[in-house]
């Protein structure tokens with residue numbers, strides 16, 4: 001049996017090495033708020049944690065969605081899979097702003 005992964009847990013970021021606290025609003029902590037890197041853990045649906053990939057996913061762009069939430073687009077470095085996740089309230093805002101200047105990979 002694979003180890004069960006707690007979705008909103010603290011973890012140490014594999015990219016910048018900083019300790020990441022759980023999401024301040026109790027939502028899914030799926031990326032590092034400092035360097036915004038994520039890890040390929042979901043297979044088809046956000047939060048299903050069914051992927052065995054585990055490779056680093058780098059943020060490639062950010063944009064406002066229809067609900068005016070900011071979403072971050074990720075691409076897996078291992079298999080090019082694209083993901084989009086909601087920004088967390090304590091994400092590095094300067095990095096988000098930089099990413100919004102990049103064209104999004106999908107609409």
Ligand SMILES: [Zn+2]
Nearest residue numbers: 013016032035
């Ligand atoms: Zn990080």
Ligand SMILES: [Zn+2]
Nearest residue numbers: 040053076078
């Ligand atoms: Zn992957």
